[in-house]
Amino acid sequence: MAKNSSDVPAVHKRWFWPGAINGIEGLQLVDAEVERPAAGEGQSPQSPIATLTWYADDLLVLVRIHAVSLNYREVVIAGGKYPSISIPEALTPACDCAGEVVAVGPGTDRWHVGNRVTSMVYVADISEGMRSSVMGTTMGAGVQGTLMEYRVFPAHALVRVPDGLSLQDVATFPCAGTTAYNALFGGAHPLTPGETVVVQGTGGVSQFGAQIAYASGAKVIVTSSSDEKLAQIKKLLGDDETINYKTHPDWHERVLKLTNGRGAEHVLDVVGGASLSRSLKALTYGGSVSVIGFLDSINSGINLIDVIANGANVRGITAGTPNHLRALLRLYEVRKLRPVIARTFEFEQVKEAMRMLESQDFIGKIVVNVVGTNDS
Structure with missing residues (x-):
């Protein structure tokens, strides 16, 4: 060379x-x-x-x-x-x-x-x-x-x-970071300040999703089965609300309560399986579910009425483009995030x-x- x-x-x-x-x-x-x-x-x-x-x-x-x-x-x-x-x-x-x-x-x-x-x-x-x-x-x-x-x-x-x-x-950044950024900004309805984002779990995509949404002026709700992890994530990222989905198995109802019945504009679903149905029910009308992972199962068995009734946008996400990665790098540099x-x-x-x-x-x-x- x-x-x-x-x-x-x-x-x-x-x-x-x-x-x-x-x-x-x-x-x-x-x-x-x-x-x-x-x-x-x-x-x-x-x-x-x-x-x-x-x-x-x-x-x-x-x-x-x-x-x-x-x-x-x-x-x-x-x-x-x-x-x-x-x-x-x-x-x-x-x-x-x-x-x-x-x-x-x-x-x-x-x-x-x-x-x-x-x-x-x-x-x-x-x-x-x-x-x-x-x-x-x-x-x-x-x-x-x-x-x-x-x-x-x-x-x-x-x-x-x-x-x-x-x-x-x-x-x-390349996989988890661009996946989260693409989910929030790459679809037909990019995230805007004041909207609500539900992030499932506390792993790589989830922590990026929470950080990006919070830094962009959104209200963030994080779900997990561990109170200890939820306490840590709240301390680390300053998220507005957390939900233990073992304590609240119908966690979508908790999302609706926290948003005064409106629902969330974005849900980042990394679990798949039966969780997808609850993600759809947690949406505001016209909101977006980003299907990112399948920790539970690749088969969801969703009720199409939940999609139709909520005017839901369901979008599969793998990762992001070079422009997504560049924008993510700029965000972290300017906002001094880690x-x-x-x-x-x-x-x-x-x-x-x-x-x-x-x-x-x-x-x-x-x-x-x-x-x-x-x-x-």
Whole structure:
């Protein structure tokens, strides 16, 4: 590649499943060749494990990864339960990262050695908007992921990191952050100040949704089954109201009471299953339910009368576009916000990090430091 940084090694470390995916304990940390294909070749060097996926027409950028964040999706994939996408063998997990450009391919004018960057979830170009065909290019699922020291990206799959934000913080943004931002601002009725947002749970998407909504002048209601987590989230994020859905199984009625019968303009549903029916009942007329996850079930059995009677907008969300990510970065920089990071692990502790992720016994995001903490 042209314009190389002089300190790029020939070999780096990456996590992967040798052969078929076989759970968290099957992950291995191995040495592999740092891949540096020239733009347009559409090939990569031979390696002892599966190579990355290249697109012959892409301009390519080599990034030294400083930090990776994990999403619950990684646990689902490790358990062999991820729907819809064909998962390759010898997969490196994770889709979120932030780092530094160390080399760029010929003809790549947008990026330069030393630029601080974060990545999109997809390696396909979604700068003009999302489309279903890109799902197979999801890193850590359809193509190789980010739990490695160096990775080549298409130039269009990177976004610049503002100077005021750390790479550890920004590594949490690509999946959970853009998903929440897209849910609140990417639909037909973007969030406006004074509206009510219901956020389910206290994980990555949920904490981003609560932070973004609160910073945008909305009233925020967070639901969880844990009073302890609700107390923590209220202290951390300053949310207006909380609901324990075990204490209040018909939590939508509580939402209606808290909004004087009006209902919420936005509900971020990360649970799926039977929860979706309650999300619809919690809406004001014409409100939006963003269907983001399926922690309960992928089958909802919703009553269409709840959709019709509430004039509901039901929108599936996977992640966001580069413009969503840029807007999110600006919001956090200008408002001096920080994502909630539950714990940071070292690169050698990925299995421990995955086990914590599987437990769901935390608030916010889990980050893996790849090259240490002195990166900002």
